[in-house]
Amino acid sequence: MNIKLAIAIALTTATIISCSPDPAAGLRSPVLPEALLDYSIEANSILNIELDQDPGWDARAQLGRVLFYDRTLSQNGAVSCGSCHHQGHGFAEPIALSKGLRQELTARNTSHIVNAAFQSSYFWDGRATDLAEQVTMPLQNHVEMGIRDLDVLVDRLAQIDYYPPLFEQAYGSPQPNVEGLREGLATFLRSMVSQNSRMDQAASVSMNNGPFSFWDPWTVTNDDIQLDGFSSLEQQGFELFHGKMLCASCHNGPSFNGWGGSFADIGLDMGELGQFSAGGWGATAMKVPSLRNVALTAPYMHDGRFASLDDVLDHYSHGILDSPTLDSRLRNWDNASPFIFEEPFIDFFPFGGSAEAEPVRLNMTPGERAALLAFMGTLTDLDFVKDVRYSDPFTSSL
Numbered sequence: 001m002n003i004k005l006a007i008a009i010a011l012t013t014a015t016i017i018s019c020s021p022d023p024a025a026g027l028r029s030p031v032l033p034e035a036l037l038d039y040s041i042e043a044n045s046i047l048n049i050e051l052d053q054d055p056g057w058d059a060r061a062q063l064g065r066v067l068f069y070d071r072t073l074s075q076n077g078a079v080s081c082g083s084c085h086h087q088g089h090g091f092a093e094p095i096a097l098s099k100g101l102r103q104e105l106t107a108r109n110t111s112h113i114v115n116a117a118f119q120s121s122y123f124w125d126g127r128a129t130d131l132a133e134q135v136t137m138p139l140q141n142h143v144e145m146g147i148r149d150l151d152v153l154v155d156r157l158a159q160i161d162y163y164p165p166l167f168e169q170a171y172g173s174p175q176p177n178v179e180g181l182r183e184g185l186a187t188f189l190r191s192m193v194s195q196n197s198r199m200d201q202a203a204s205v206s207m208n209n210g211p212f213s214f215w216d217p218w219t220v221t222n223d224d225i226q227l228d229g230f231s232s233l234e235q236q237g238f239e240l241f242h243g244k245m246l247c248a249s250c251h252n253g254p255s256f257n258g259w260g261g262s263f264a265d266i267g268l269d270m271g272e273l274g275q276f277s278a279g280g281w282g283a284t285a286m287k288v289p290s291l292r293n294v295a296l297t298a299p300y301m302h303d304g305r306f307a308s309l310d311d312v313l314d315h316y317s318h319g320i321l322d323s324p325t326l327d328s329r330l331r332n333w334d335n336a337s338p339f340i341f342e343e344p345f346i347d348f349f350p351f352g353g354s355a356e357a358e359p360v361r362l363n364m365t366p367g368e369r370a371a372l373l374a375f376m377g378t379l380t381d382l383d384f385v386k387d388v389r390y391s392d393p394f395t396s397s398l
Helices: 003-018 057-069 150-158 163-171 178-191 198-209 232-242 309-319 366-377 382-386
Strands: none
Touching: 057 163, 057 178, 150 163, 150 178, 163 178, 232 366, 309 366
């Protein structure tokens, strides 16, 4: 045999082997129920938002579930969306930076997935504002999944026996296409609604018993809102969160994420990894993440620098660094000169003014820290992280 030909065959064989999915990674075909699971969501009064769910919702969500967990969607068959978004960890990954299709590290910590339908921007830097656009960006990222051409990908899906029936059920045609790929994944993510934590259950009772605007931090004062089933420590943490500790100034709204489109520079030493545009919020501003299921989603921050919630509280207690771009909500305005607006109807607005205002130092006591941790534990939705509708069909059966 010609030696050049032998080398070429050896290299080709090695490439095929290296690009083949790991047999231990899961089943080669998804295990799905005979009848469609019900992916419809009736958002409770806590979320106060409605989802537009047409008759094809369940079929699209099922298609999206298979796509989300299918390693075929990466260039070499090594990783899927679910490789970095683990259901048991609130659809985050318990490491600082994830490994892509060739074991390279991502530039960001994997964001956990929750209530994506109720957000107006995605990724730490907010570079996507439409969920159907966002879902294919990791597929095309050269580190994460490495798909250069989505049209080539859907041609690949057309050759896999389980995709034509799934596309036909979802769209009436067995031919996979890019639009169907995007909408299937987006529908699956929209269906992933967390609304049954102990906090949700207690808030439902409180909202039914009182006239409060529950997610408005300014209405939460000591003893005005009693949370059904909360311990005294959890109640104290709730009040600290919305009051003295300033948490709710950023983490407000029903998903504790500033209504899904807020950004802030929180006084980290950002370095090179922080220099991303954030839709006008500033190069060092990162998206305010949801705190739903936060006890499950360690490590924390855009680069996973904090291993525990205790480390996060250390930062806000005494570790906020000063910089010209520090969010004004994290400055101590007690002794600072106010910024006076020209409009006669505004005398003082604390979110602008003297750069001489020092970063806030909350100096939490051990008791305050324990209370905040106890409250954040009430945001865990066990139903959500165990829901079979969101589970991996390549490793589990129904």
